[in-house]
Amino acid sequence: MSTKDLKVAVVGAGGKMGMRVSDNLAKTDWTVYYCETGEAGKQRVEDAGRAVTPTDDVIGDVDVAVLAVPDVALETVTADVAPKMKEGAMVLTLDPAAAYAGLLTVREGLDYVVAHPAHPSVFLERKTDEEYADTFGGIAAPQYSVAAVQQGSEDIKPFAEEVISTIYGPVIKVYWASVHDLAVLEPTLNETVGCMIGQFLKDVMDATVKHTDMDLETVQAMFFGHIYIALTNALRGSNPFSDACLLAMDYGREAIIKPDWERIFNDDDLDVVIAKMLKIDAVRR
Numbered sequence: 150m151s152t153k154d155l156k157v158a159v160v161g162a163g164g165k166m167g168m169r170v171s172d173n174l175a176k177t178d179w180t181v182y183y184c185e186t187g188e189a190g191k192q193r194v195e196d197a198g199r200a201v202t203p204t205d206d207v208i209g210d211v212d213v214a215v216l217a218v219p220d221v222a223l224e225t226v227t228a229d230v231a232p233k234m235k236e237g238a239m240v241l242t243l244d245p246a247a248a249y250a251g252l253l254t255v256r257e258g259l260d261y262v263v264a265h266p267a268h269p270s271v272f273l274e275r276k277t278d279e280e281y282a283d284t285f286g287g288i289a290a291p292q293y294s295v296a297a298v299q300q301g302s303e304d305i306k307p308f309a310e311e312v313i314s315t316i317y318g319p320v321i322k323v324y325w326a327s328v329h330d331l332a333v334l335e336p337t338l339n340e341t342v343g344c345m346i347g348q349f350l351k352d353v354m355d356a357t358v359k360h361t362d363m364d365l366e367t368v369q370a371m372f373f374g375h376i377y378i379a380l381t382n383a384l385r386g387s388n389p390f391s392d393a394c395l396l397a398m399d400y401g402r403e404a405i406i407k408p409d410w411e412r413i414f415n416d417d418d419l420d421v422v423i424a425k426m427l428k429i430d431a432v433r434r
């Protein structure tokens with residue numbers, strides 16, 4: 150499929166991701182329809198100067214449906230839209246959880262791709278004010294994306310990469326993985342661990358203020374630089390940790406991390422966290 154004269158529907162166009170991908174799609178010469186059912190979402194679409202179109206009016210005619218609805222709604226939304234889409238069209242979802250859990254209505258004759266934005270790297274060398282301001286990605290700071298073909302041939306990847314690079318742009322590169330492995334990245338690596346540790350850093354910073362006579366400003370002055378050096382030492386080997394630091398790190402690991410932490414990579418554990426996120430009893434894989 151070519152991206153010439155492409156017709157795209159963004160379903161959930163007024164949500165957080167819907168607005169972001171719509172901002173980028175609006176800059177293309179593709180025909181883009183903004184579909185949204187929530188009142189607040191409709192208002193956001195209109196406030197951005199875009200018209201809201203009922204999904205049913207356009208879904209049978211589009212080449213790509215970007216489903217930017219909440220993961221918990223994807224079962225209902227794919228059951229509704231997939232039977233109405235034209236042969237050869239692509240369903241693009243933005244998170245692997247629902248695909249992994251077997252919740253999507255997967256119709257033969259349609260391609261299904263799931264693509265997640267990686268967000269701009271903590272090590273990105275940002276050069277402009279716009280790049281500095283773009284913490285999430287999708288505006289000015291370049292980011293990667295990792296995607297998976299849930300249904301379809303290898304041939305759809307170049308086309309899918311063009312669409313993914315547009316909705317999440319600027320994109321440096323789209324990497325490909327299986328739906329299962331993408332679910333190991335998101336949620337296991339990114340949310341179960343990365344985001345949890347990010348929030349934990351905030352919790353220990355607040356606890357430091359609570360347990361000492363220092364104010365938050367003093368604690369942040371010391372901590373933010375140390376977070377950066379810890380990340381660059383550990384992830385890029387920029388400098389060795391000092392011998393005393395290594396001993397304190399061992400103490401911290403023993404005090405805080407459970408010895409069997411790698412169980413989060415077992416599929417049974419992944420099923421549990423995905424079922425929790427999707428608010429379902431169990432995944433159907």
Ligand SMILES: NC(=O)c1ccc[n+]([C@@H]2O[C@H](COP(=O)([O-])OP(=O)(O)OC[C@H]3O[C@@H](n4cnc5c(N)ncnc54)[C@H](O)[C@@H]3O)[C@@H](O)[C@H]2O)c1
Nearest residue numbers: 161163164165166167185186187190217218219220243244
């Ligand atoms: N928010 C993030 O940081 C983020 C990052 C990466 C991927 N994602 C993924 O993007 C997708 C959307 O998440 P979000 O956080 O933007 O959700 P959101 O709740 O912010 O927005 C969802 C929008 O969909 C609308 N909607 C719900 N049902 C609809 C329907 N049947 N038809 C049309 N519109 C409908 C809602 O009114 C809402 O405006 C999810 O798959 C999520 O996992 C989100």
